[in-house]
Amino acid sequence: MGLVVALMSLCYVLRPPSRSINRVLLGFLFAVPLLALLAFLPLSKTSVPFWRTALETEHGIALGGLVTPQPWITFEGWVALVLGIIWLIYCLGQNFKRQEIRVAIQFFALVIAILAVIAIGLFWFKREIPLWRGEWAQFAYFGPFPNRNHFGGLVAIGAVLGFAATFDAFQRKNPVMGCLYALGVVPMFVAMLLNTSRMGVLLFFAGLGLWMALANSKKYTRAWIAVALSILLILASGFIIFGSRILDRFHIGDGSIANIISSEGRIGIYLDTLRMINLSPWAGVGLGNFDPVFSMTRESIDTESRAIHPESDWLWLASEAGVPCILSSLVAAIILTFAYGPWGSRRIASSRGRRLGVTVGVAALIYPAQSLVDTPLHGIGPATFTALLIGLAGNRRLPDVEPTAKKTSALWPGLGIAICALGASLLVASLTGSAITPQEKFDQLANDAAFLKRSGDRAAALQTWNKAASIKPLQWNLYFERASLKLELGYSSQEALADFSRARYLEQTFGRMCMREAELWFLYDPPYGIPALREAILRDSTRAYGFYHWGITQMTTHPEVRQAMRSLATTPGLQFLYLSASTGTEFDSALKEFLVKHPTLEGLKPADRLRLFQLWYERGDPAEVLQRLEDNAEWRRDGWPVVAEHRAKQGDFEGAYTLAHVHLPKPSLRPLSGDQPTETLRRLFLLNPQDPLAGLELYWAQKAAGDFKGAQATLREVSVLKQVPPGVFWELAEVLAETGDYLHAWSALQEYARKLAPPP
Numbered sequence: 025m026g027l028v029v030a031l032m033s034l035c036y037v038l039r040p041p042s043r044s045i046n047r048v049l050l051g052f053l054f055a056v057p058l059l060a061l062l063a064f065l066p067l068s069k070t071s072v073p074f075w076r077t078a079l080e081t082e083h084g085i086a087l088g089g090l091v092t093p094q095p096w097i098t099f100e101g102w103v104a105l106v107l108g109i110i111w112l113i114y115c116l117g118q119n120f121k122r123q124e125i126r127v128a129i130q131f132f133a134l135v136i137a138i139l140a141v142i143a144i145g146l147f148w149f150k151r152e153i154p155l156w157r158g159e160w161a162q163f164a165y166f167g168p169f170p171n172r173n174h175f176g177g178l179v180a181i182g183a184v185l186g187f188a189a190t191f192d193a194f195q196r197k198n199p200v201m202g203c204l205y206a207l208g209v210v211p212m213f214v215a216m217l218l219n220t221s222r223m224g225v226l227l228f229f230a231g232l233g234l235w236m237a238l239a240n241s242k243k244y245t246r247a248w249i250a251v252a253l254s255i256l257l258i259l260a261s262g263f264i265i266f267g268s269r270i271l272d273r274f275h276i277g278d279g280s281i282a283n284i285i286s287s288e289g290r291i292g293i294y295l296d297t298l299r300m301i302n303l304s305p306w307a308g309v310g311l312g313n314f315d316p317v318f319s320m321t322r323e324s325i326d327t328e329s330r331a332i333h334p335e336s337d338w339l340w341l342a343s344e345a346g347v348p349c350i351l352s353s354l355v356a357a358i359i360l361t362f363a364y365g366p367w368g369s370r371r372i373a374s375s376r377g378r379r380l381g382v383t384v385g386v387a388a389l390i391y392p393a394q395s396l397v398d399t400p401l402h403g404i405g406p407a408t409f410t411a412l413l414i415g416l417a418g419n420r421r422l423p424d425v426e427p428t429a430k431k432t433s434a435l436w437p438g439l440g441i442a443i444c445a446l447g448a449s450l451l452v453a454s455l456t457g458s459a460i461t462p463q464e465k466f467d468q469l470a471n472d473a474a475f476l477k478r479s480g481d482r483a484a485a486l487q488t489w490n491k492a493a494s495i496k497p498l499q500w501n502l503y504f505e506r507a508s509l510k511l512e513l514g515y516s517s518q519e520a521l522a523d524f525s526r527a528r529y530l531e532q533t534f535g536r537m538c539m540r541e542a543e544l545w546f547l548y549d550p551p552y553g554i555p556a557l558r559e560a561i562l563r564d565s566t567r568a569y570g571f572y573h574w575g576i577t578q579m580t581t582h583p584e585v586r587q588a589m590r591s592l593a594t595t596p597g598l599q600f601l602y603l604s605a606s607t608g609t610e611f612d613s614a615l616k617e618f619l620v621k622h623p624t625l626e627g628l629k630p631a632d633r634l635r636l637f638q639l640w641y642e643r644g645d646p647a648e649v650l651q652r653l654e655d656n657a658e659w660r661r662d663g664w665p666v667v668a669e670h671r672a673k674q675g676d677f678e679g680a681y682t683l684a685h686v687h688l689p690k691p692s693l694r695p696l697s698g699d700q701p702t703e704t705l706r707r708l709f710l711l712n713p714q715d716p717l718a719g720l721e722l723y724w725a726q727k728a729a730g731d732f733k734g735a736q737a738t739l740r741e742v743s744v745l746k747q748v749p750p751g752v753f754w755e756l757a758e759v760l761a762e763t764g765d766y767l768h769a770w771s772a773l774q775e776y777a778r779k780l781a782p783p784p
Contacts, residue, residue, distance in 0.1 A: 025104075025404055025450055025454075026447050026448070026449070026450025026451030026452070026453070026454050027447070027451050028404055028405075028408060028447070029107060029443060029444075029446060029447030029450060030444055030447030030448055030450075030451055031447075032107070032110075032111055032114075032408070032440075032443065032447070033439075033440040033441070033442075033443040033444035033446075033447055034440065034444065035114065035440070036114060036436045036437065036439055036440025036443065037436075037437045037440035037441065037444070039118070040117075040435075040436035040437060041113075041114055041116075041117025041118055041436060042117065042118065042119045043117055043118075043119045044117070045113060045116050045117055046359065046363065046364075048359065049116075049356060049359045049360065049363070049364075050113070052352050052353075052355045052356040052359065053109055053112065053113060053356050054109070055349075055352040056105070056109060056345075056349055056352050056353050056356070057102060057105050057106045057109055059345060059346060059348050059349035059352060060102055060105060060308075060311060060344075060345040060346075060349055061102065062091065062306065062307035062308075062345075062346060062348075062349075063090070063091045063092040063098050063307050063308060063309070063310035063311065063344075063345070064090055064091070064092065064095065064098070065090065065091055065307065066089050066090060066091075067089055067090060067091050071304075073303045073304060073321075074303075075317065075320040075321060076093065078320075078529065079093075079498075079526075079529070079530075082529075083522070083525060083526045083529055084522070084526075085497050085498075085526060086497070087497060090310075091304070091307045091308075091309075091310060092309065092310025092311075092313060093309070093310065093313060093317075093497065093498055094310065094312065094313055094495075094496055094497060094498055095310075096462035096495055097310075097311075097312035097313065097462055097463065097495070097496060098310035098311045098312050098313065099462070100311075100312065100461050100462050100463055101310075101311030101312040101344070102311055104404075105311065107443070108407055108408075108411070110439070110443075111408055111411050112411040112414065112415075114415075114436070115411045115412050115414060115415025115416075115418075116364070116414065116415050116418055117415075118415050118418075120415070120416055120418075122376070122377045122380060125377075125380045125381070125384060125416050126192065126380055128384070128412075128416055129185050129188055129189050129192070129380065129383055129384065130185075130189045130201075130205065132181075132182070132185050133182060133185040133186040133188075133189045133205055133208055134205075134208060136178060136179065136181065136182030136185070136186075136208075136212065137182060137186065137208030137209070137211055137212060139167070139168065139178070139182075140167075140179060140182065140211040140212045140214070140215035141211045143166055143167045143168070143175070143215055143218075143219075144211060144214055144215055144218060147166060147218055153168075155168070156168045166215070166218055166219040166220070166221075167179075167215070167219060169403065169405075171398075171399075171400075172219050172220065172221045172224070173221045173223040173224060173394065173398050173400070174398075174400045174403060174406055175215075175219055175221070175224070176216065176219050176221035176223055176224015176225070176227060176228070177223070177224065177227050177390050177391050177394045177398075177400055177406065178406070178409075179212045179215050179216050179219070179224060179228065180216075180224060180227035180228040180230075180231045180390050181231070181387045181390050181391070181409075181413075182208075182209075182212045183209055183212050183213070183216075183228055183231060183232055184231045184232060184235050184383060184386050184387045184390070185383065185384075185387055186205050186206070186208050186209040186212060187209060187232060187235065187255075188235065188239065188379070188380070188383035189201075189202075189205040189208075190202050190203075190205040190206045190209070191239070191379075192376070192379070192380070193205060195376065213228075213259065213262065216228050217263065223394060223397070223398060225263070227390050227393070227394060229256065229259070229260070230393075231386055231387070231389075231390050232255075232256065232259070233256060234386050234389075235382065235383060235386045236252040236255075236256070237252075238382045238385075238386065239379045239382050239383065240379075290335050290397070292322075292323075292324030293322075293324070293331050293334055293335050294334065294335070294336065294339065295323075295324070296318065296321065296322040296323055296324055297318065297334040297336075297339045297342075297343055298339075299321065299322075299323065300317065300318055300321045300322070300343050301339075301342050301343050301347065303321060304346070305346060305347045306346050306347065306348065307345075307346045308342070308343055308344045308345045308346040308349070309343065309344055310344060311344045311345060312344070312463075313344060313498065314332075314333060314334065314340060314343050314344050315330075315331075315332045315333070316498035316499065316500065316530055317343075317498070318331060318334070318343070319331075319500070319530065319531055319532050319533060320529065320530065320532060322532075322533075325532075325533060325563070330531075330533055330534065331533075333399050333402070334399075335397060335398060335399065336395065336396060336397055336398065336399065337395035337396075337398070337399050337400070337401040337402055338350060338353075338354075338395060338396060340399060340402060341353060357392065360414060361389075364414070364417070364418045365385055365417065366378060366381030366382050366384075366385040366417050366418075381416075381417055382417075384413050384416040384417040385413075385417035387413050387417075388410055388413035388414045388416075388417050391406050391407075391409075391410045392410065462495050462496075465495055466492050466495045466496050466499070469488050469489070469491055469492040469495070470489075470492055470502070472488050473485045473486075473488040473489050473492065473505065476488060477505075477509065482509050482512050482513050483513060485505075485509055486506060486509045486510065486513065489502050489505055489506045489509070490506070493506075498530060499530075500526075500527045500530035500531035500537075501527070501531075503523040503524070503526040503527040503530065504523070504524065504527040504537065504540075504541070506523045507520045507521075507522075507523035507524045507527065507541075507544075508520075508544055510523065511544055511545075511547075511548045511549075517548070517549045517552050521552060524541050524556065527541075528541075528556075528559060532563075533563070534563065534564075535559075535560040535561070535562075535563035535564025535567060535571070536560070536564070536567070537560075538556045538557070538559040538560035538563060539556070539557070539560040539567075539571050539574075541553070541556040541560075542554075542556040542557040542560060542571075542575070543574075546578055546582065550578070550582040550584065550585050551584065551585060551588065553575075553585070554585060554588040554589070554592065557571060557572075557575050557592060558592055561592065561598075568595070568597075568598065569597055569598070569601065572589075572592065572593070572598045572601055572602075573601060575589050575592070576589065576601055576602065576604075576605045579605060589602065590602055590614065595627060596618075596622050596625070596626065596627030596628050597627060597628065597629075597632065599614070599617075599618050599621075599622075600618070600628060600632050600635075600636055602614060603615060603618060603636065603639060604635065604639060606643075607643055608643075611639070611643045611644060612644060615640065615644055624658075625659070630662045633659070633662040633663065634662050634663055634665060634666070637649055637653065637659070637662070637663035637666045638665075638666055641666050641670070646670070649663075649666065650666070650667060650670060653666060653667050654667070661687070664683055664684070664686075664687045665684075665777070667683060668680040668683045668684050668770075671683065672770055677766040677767045677769070677770045678766040680766075680770045681757065681761055681766045681769045681770045681773060684770070684773045684774075684777070685757070685758075685761075685773065688754070688773065688776065688777060688780075689780070690754070691749075691750060691751030691754050691755075691776075692751070693720070693749065693751030693752070693754070693755055700721075700725070701725075702722070702725045702726060702729055702731075705718070705721050705722040705725050706722055708721070708722075709721075709722045709738075713741075714745060714746070715745075716742050716745045716747065716748045716749065716752065719738055719739075719741060719742035719745070720742060720749075720752070722738050723735050723738045723739050723742065723755075726738060732759075732762075735759070736756075736759050736760075736763070739752065739755060739756050739759060740756065743756055743772075743775075750776055750779035750780055751776075753772045753773070753775045753776035753779065754772075754773070754776045756769075756772045757769040757770075757772035757773045757776065760772060
């Protein structure tokens with residue numbers, strides 16, 4: 025960021041704005057950072073949000089008397105917002121000439137094409153640039169941004185600029201450069217396919233379609249329409265042919281946009297953000313505070329990911345700076361679009377000049393349009409680039425445009441020098457590893473604390489985390505780390521529990537965090553781990569079975585938590601899991617309680633039902649479970665193996681075989697062909713003694729010829745081969761049963777059942 029700020033300041037010094045800006049627009053732009061300062065007002069005692077009351081009274085976290093709970097973080101965000109507004113005003117104040125706009129279009133088209141080529145190369149060779157994020161194992165990210173949608177927006181901008189540069193070059197009788205710019209669009213299209221961003225696809229085609237619709241300065245002819253549609257159809261065909269990975273991401277449910285958005289939890293995030301805005305509508309919660317506050321106020325829970333932003337730049341600003349600030353931003357955006365946009369009267373410029381203005385105007389709309397359902401404008405790169413495009417697209421013949429006064433001209437160099445000092449300080453700090461901004465100081469303290477912990481100096485690590493808490497008191501992981509250090513240093517369990525409780529309240533999404541807390545408690549004070557384990561189970565029902573299973577394994581070394589673990593089993597699956605770890609009278613008691621609560625065994629999978637009957641038979645009353653299975657056909661459908669094995673133990677192999685034969689699924693084992701002589705098939709099996717299919721063909725031929733003894737012998741040979749089909753054992757069991765050998769028939773059916781069972 026320091027480098028970007030320094031470059032901005034150089035622009036202010038070397039090329040100050042040469043025209044004034046519409047005063048109404050200027051007023052709304054200045055209102056945005058001024059309204060964001062409302063977060064530094066004293067907090068009204070009559071409008072304290074519930075989460076703040078809970079943190080201060082129940083968890084002992086001092087948040088001061090301002091609206092923002094983290095003033096330093098908010099101040100850092102406010103400075104960044106001011107720098108962004110200044111840069112936008114500067115770009116609007118530039119009176120770019122037509123040739124400058126043309127050069128800018130050509131330059132950015134080539135730069136984005138080069139970025140696309142680099143991204144494709146890195147993807148192809150599975151390499152990474154340190155400043156770029158690439159998770160090649162999951163193909164989740166592509167390009168220089170941590171969010172692939174942002175690179176999708178940049179590629180869409182590049183495509184618009186590339187097509188415009190190509191058209192302009194051919195209009196000016198320069199086919200060489202025209203072909204060069206046209207070739208530059210190819211890697212952008214390929215990058216769009218490899219990026220697999222659905223938003224990128226929509227922006228790519230919408231941007232090109234809008235440019236083709238607006239760029240023609242004359243009356244639309246059939247030839248123009250035909251060419252435009254042909255280009256779009258060619259690109260769409262290429263997308264359909266080569267974009268299978270993106271098309272798969274569009275196929276969610278009925279494929280509708282609403283279904284796609286809801287599948288990623290965005291609708292829930294939007295609704296929760298609106299509820300959060302309603303809690304502090306006028307001043308928001310302060311810039312930089314969305315992440316921790318949202319976690320405490322959201323109602324929809326996603327156990328797989330943490331929402332660090334509301335998936336919309338506009339909602340993000342509204343939640344942090346308040347509704348008046350976002351309304352001021354919205355009015356400014358409307359003025360910029362309609363008053364400064366290049367799509368006004370066609371008399372304001374020549375056809376080429378208007379086409380160039382429309383080009384950068386359409387390009388400037390892409391990131392703001394994306395910002396409705398994503399957050400590109402919170403990134404310094406997309407935000408500064410969009411502001412520059414807006415400046416390039418600005419209408420240069422508004423009625424109230426006046427020559428810039430000398431006072432204003434002198435202001436910008438002075439402002440540039442001041443901002444240059446800030447940028448240089450940030451740049452030097454970044455290169456030397458020192459911290460200037462509050463966020464950098466917090467990150468440095470967090471890294472220092474982690475290093476001290478690894479080095480064994482846990483007391484110093486604890487003090488370092490205490491310092492970090494003064495900068496970001498709403499950072500949940502610092503309390504978690506502090507609690508774990510207190511346990512290791514021998515602090516009382518109550519002191520560690522206080523920090524764990526703070527972490528749990530600040531982070532109300534992840535069950536794995538609570539599970540990690542439970543693991544730590546079982547190392548130092550096991551009874552304190554039960555509430556953490558309960559919270560983990562409640563938060564993440566998809567992992568509840570695994571969480572509880574871990575707790576069950578701890579009962580052997582920590583018997584004092586056995587009764588508490590039993591109380592955590594609130595679902596049939598967890599209660600069954602506790603049953604499987606119980607013996608003796610405890611098993612009888614737990615089983616009785618389970619049957620009272622779940623008389624029909626609802627909530628258990630068929631495999632768990634069978635295991636329950638087996639445990640009942642092994643650890644409880646065998647006669648009772650056998651009688652219940654005999655009387656209840658629904659239970660017997662899953663528990664018949666228990667009855668069959670009991671019959672086999674009693675020597676009733678015929679009864680065991682008959683019961684298994686009724687309940688096991690019958691295989692579809694049939695001969696492939698029946699037109700070859702038995703002797704031919706016998707020779708084939710002798711030549712291929714390890715081929716079970718050849719043996720089966722011989723078996724079927726022998727059986728059809730009435731050679732039952734030979735067929736049985738052949739089937740036995742086949743049954744001992746490797747990779748034999750499970751149906752062979754079914755067939756062997758039936759053959760043995762026909763001869764009255766129910767002992768081996770029962771054994772064959774058991775082997776058949778084992779072959780059908782899914783791997784553990």
